[in-house]
Amino acid sequence: MELVKELPEIFEEFAEQRQRSFLVMKEVKDKGIPVVGAYCTYFPQEIAMAMGAVTVGLCSTSDETIPIAEKDLPKNLCPMVKASYGFAVSDKCPFFYFSDVVVGETTCDGKKKMYELMKEFKNVYIMELPNSQRADSLELWTKEIIRFKEYLEKTFNVEITEEKVRHAVHVSNQGRIALKKFYEVMKNDPAPMNGSQLFGVLYGSQFKFDKEKMPAEIDALREKLMKEYEEGEKPERKKRILLTGCPSSGAPMKVVKAIEEHGGNVVVYENCGGAKSVDRLIDEDAEDIYKAIAERYLAIGCSVMTPDNNRIELMGRLLEEYNIEGVVEMTLQACHTYNIEAKSIEKFVKSKGLPYIHVETDYSQADIGQLDTRIAAFLEMI
Template sequence: MKLVKDLPEIFASFSEQRQKSFLAVKEWKDKGKPVVGSYCTYFPKEIAMAAGAASVSLCATSDETIPEAEKDLPKNLCPLIKSSYGFAKTDKCPFFYFSDVVVGESTCDGKKKMYELMSEFKDVFFLRLPHEQTEKAVALYRDEIVRLKDYLEQKFEVKITEEMVREATRVNNRANKALKDLYSVMKHDPTPVSGYDIFKVLYGSTFRFDRAALADEVNALREKIEREYTEGKHFEKRPRILITGCPIGGATEKVIRAVEDNGGVVIGYENCSGEKAVGIQVEEDAEDIYEALSRRYLAIGCSIMTPNKNRFDSLSEMIDEYHADGVLDMTLQACHTYAIETNKVHRFVTEEKGIPYINVETDYSQTDIGQLNTRVAAFIEML
């Protein structure tokens, strides 16, 4: 196997970013600067950035705190929701502890009720997210984004001007473009690196405060990968798997490992760990910057949207551009919207795109690793 020399150390620095950020968020707070926490890609972080706040992703991908969460929440609830609430309730997430406010959103019913409980011990601002991608929905979400701006102005005693929002938009656009350009290196066949290495950068980036510095670092990393690829340093040629479905991170990284430990390579992430989070740009020069933000975030192809045309457009584009040999659709137990879409995704992938498909349902435990490896290995062997 040919691997890019010196890259593992660089990638490791991103995978350790969460631990480093625990210290960084305390230092940020010690300087008297605000912190805004969130759980979802529908959160318009540009507004928090314009307010001078650090925008941080909150802990939500481990079964460590689920038993504590189940004292308040039903056992048959989505593990992502139970984990999120458990970390918040037990104060085992430093990002949550140091957040001045958590911005929630009405994605699914479970999260909506979770935020209601969470508001009993933390300030929560609740964004009323439309579940359709129409002009009326754009107008409604624009008003919600302005309402968030007004709230942060009052809470942090700052004035957020339109130019501040535009500047934050330019900075975040550049960071998102850098991340998208990075994972675009996986269009090469064979790939320059493993899909797990790319994932560590994407996941680690969600814990970075300085989005401008992030863009520079990611661009430098991509240039290094491309340069060494031209020198013949690359990952071995393997069946190319595109992952779609629920968010991946923490405990569910077992799905990535199941692919790459059994002879495949993950060439892309059409979920909140990849394309959904960074694949869409805000129109920086739009006449109404708040409307532009609303359009950008409502364009995310999440299963809570109905109909969800944008998810299938993104899947089609990524299957073609990344030359996918197969699609793995990961659903979390009790995530009803993604579970309901699996049949449509199955038909789309196998009938319209003409490549194999596998669905795996899992949770945040490690009890299904053996079964997961068996199924994924058989799928890759078929390819």
């Protein structure tokens, strides 16, 4: 990445990385490199990376294909599940089209049953994710990761050695460290950028297919950003918001825009694609590397876990470290686990003496006026 570029252009480059990656994906396939697609933060990408495959997040963030999905799926289903299926069944997601295998996981009921339908037209591999974080759950998840490794070896006629797995773990950890350092610049007050710019980099980095080069690009962006912040005029201070709940990429970014338009700034994302995705590293020196991978992924805090103590633990740290002044929880309609758990999050946040608001939305633009009104009132209260 050229450091001579102006910052807004660099942010734009990351934000548009997904679109540019469509063309790169075609080049990857032309070279005969396997592509493994996935939808979830629990996907243990290191196993696929150790095979030499490119891993990619699949399309699920727009309402464009929901009408297509509703021909097969209930209308009152989570919009993320409907969008995932709609992009897949209509062949409107280049990443899905080029994926040799799609890896699913038993998180929520909607996704589990969607994968069954998806299997009718795509090679889908399901990993049995435990819904608790007990010792016996870790044992099961470790076996699932080894089973996934053996599936890839058999399907692609390759050998995934422990040495290759450990190298993939190191590469992934370096990426997580770089992203964590990048979003930690938001601890500065006032923050050096707005939350939508921050998320553009976090989200765009998922579509940087050369995982070994990505950390240097993130570090270069962070250094340039902080140099301009320290030497230039400080940006206007805005109310410091933590966003939690369902994934916010794509259509749900309307919530972030509403926060920014009314004097707030999302200085940290606790949700998927944000802090929870890179907060923990894999122990590279562990004697059992597969168990170490399993430990790292199983420890992710998500509402599919019962109890979800790790989400609370992470949020508690973020509230303090980022000097948070208010918490916005964004959930998607019909996402039962997050909508029910919102009550526990509200109780926790208010126990810290902080204001909290829960907004439930979908992928349409129909509720933008209502969102604006509620979020404006919430920020006015802080």
